[in-house]
Amino acid sequence: MSEPTAPLTPSTRREFCARACQAASLAAISGVAAACGGSPTSPSGSNAPAMPIINAAVAGRVVSVPLAGSALAASGSAALLQTSIGAFVAARIAENSANVFTAVCTHQSCTVSGFQNNRFVCPCHGSQFTTGGSVANGPANRALQQFTATIADGVLSFSA
Ligand code: FES
Structure with a gap:
């Protein structure tokens, strides 16, 4: 009806x-x-797992991250460091060595937040960076800006 x-x-x-x-x-x-x-919004993004986030303290422009019990406690780990002066990505290369870079992707400035197969991964268009910061896969064509990091007394620190 x-x-x-x-x-x-x-x-x-x-x-x-x-x-x-x-x-x-x-x-x-x-x-x-x-x-x-x-x-x-993400025409060719990535499904790489997001890195754990560490909220890191800043004094002056020195960022400090106590490593014991953190997401960077073990060699081979990686984390996204959130600070009051910006976001950074860190890879624990060895017991007393870590590499730290800006988390700002060199392609179109998204926050690099993924980590897979020992590479930092940008979620926006899938660019991949080695733990040494260089481009492993585009569309980014420039390395991430690196900051000299040290590990002393169980604390990772760098000046940004
Ligand atoms: S902003 Fe495009 S890959 Fe990172």
Whole structure:
């Protein structure tokens, strides 16, 4: 049984057309995104696991991270350091050695926050950087800016 329908007045017709056009646009966008294999905001991003985050203390411009019990406690680990003067990525290379870089991707300035297969990974377009900071996979074409880091008395520190 069908219900009687009211005739479309000019204003309801206009409203109907506007809504139909919005629905068609959304369908088209999601179809394109699905075809590209990603969302409109990350056309070729990465699924690398996010690094653990360490909120690090800053005195002057010196960042200090006590290592015992932290995400950087073991050699081979990596972490994203959140500080009041910016974000950094750190890789614990050995017992008394770590490499620290800015977390700002050299491609389009996203925060490099992933780590997989011993590489830092940018979530925006999938650029990968070695634990030495150099580009392992584009689209980035410049190394991450490095900061000289030291480990002494179980504390990682660097001046930024
Ligand atoms: S901003 Fe594009 S890969 Fe990092």
